[in-house]
Amino acid sequence: MDYFLTEEQAMIRDLARQISDEKVMPIRAELDEKEEFPWDIMKILAQSDFFGIHIPEEYGGMGMRGFEFTLAVEELSRSCLGVSTTFAANALGTYPLMLYGSEDQKKKYMPDIASGKRLVAFGLTEANAGSDASGVQTSAALDGNEYVLNGTKQWITNAGEAEIYTIIAITDRKKGARGASHLVKRRTNSE
Ligand SMILES: Cc1cc2nc3c(=O)[nH]c(=O)nc-3n(C[C@H](O)[C@H](O)[C@H](O)COP(=O)(O)OP(=O)(O)OC[C@H]3O[C@@H](n4cnc5c(N)ncnc54)[C@H](O)[C@@H]3O)c2cc1C
Structure with a gap:
């Protein structure tokens, strides 16, 4: 129809x-x-x-x-x-x-x-953060002018082929799930 x-x-x-x-x-x-x-x-x-x-x-x-x-x-x-x-x-x-x-x-x-x-990949899921997205453990902390990401994602479609990533990570752990942010990153040739 x-x-x-x-x-x-x-x-x-x-x-x-x-x-x-x-x-x-x-x-x-x-x-x-x-x-x-x-x-x-x-x-x-x-x-x-x-x-x-x-x-x-x-x-x-x-x-x-x-x-x-x-x-x-x-x-x-x-x-x-x-x-x-x-x-x-x-x-x-x-x-x-x-x-x-x-x-x-x-x-x-x-x-x-x-x-x-350029393809994009969306990085939310982790071993303990699937249906329950608030379980995200990956963190992002400012180091000078840049955020340093620390954690492990899984099941990310296009992860190996994308050049742009939008990643959910905790930037303020005190706020719990509300302390999560969305970071955008371009893969460089060396990564
Ligand atoms: C083809 C594919 C592509 C994907 N691409 C991406 C991607 O690009 N980026 C990304 O971030 N993730 C991606 N994912 C991951 C996807 O988002 C997760 O698989 C999804 O969020 C479920 O999480 P989980 O696999 O950890 O399962 P779980 O959350 O562990 O769930 C397992 C089972 O338990 C059930 N369940 C969970 N919680 C409850 C509850 N409270 N009450 C009742 N039942 C419950 C679920 O319905 C499910 O049947 C992809 C997954 C697939 C299959």
Whole structure:
């Protein structure tokens, strides 16, 4: 049923469906068997401007919302959940920046995310912080002008391939779960 979709939304859904059927479906088993990261598919999604669907136009995106992004995720999921999760995790990692990032941070990171040049990973989960996100133990402490992160995350989609990370860490332990902050970090070549 698509009676409630706008013309633009239907175009996103149809293009995502085409990519899903023609590009993802034929190689999905091979991706699983070889445990390969789907870079070729990510490039196709980037060329189709899909990484910028939910990102405001002033930062290089299409200025749409989560709903339009979800239409694309849904279509990719029909062929391969690995591919769709990889793609969807970018939005997960981008929203903290969009909602709470400084203007400088948004200008620095979002255009590269919108173009698909750099992937983002969202780091919340730890051994004792899954459903109960307040269990986060990773800390971040200021050392001069920089925060030093200390802790271990797990199950982070795109962790090995992303270049930008948005990480939840405790910056004020006295405040309990309310002492958590979201930090954004760009991976350097040496890391
Ligand atoms: C494909 C995939 C991709 C992921 N990508 C990311 C990512 O990019 N970034 C990230 O930070 N994390 C990611 N995760 C981790 C995900 O967020 C956690 O797996 C999730 O939060 C659940 O945590 P857990 O695995 O520790 O399970 P637990 O929290 O230990 O839960 C185990 C079971 O107990 C149940 N349970 C827990 N608490 C209660 C309760 N109070 N009452 C009743 N039942 C309860 C749960 O429903 C579940 O069935 C990913 C996970 C998957 C599967």
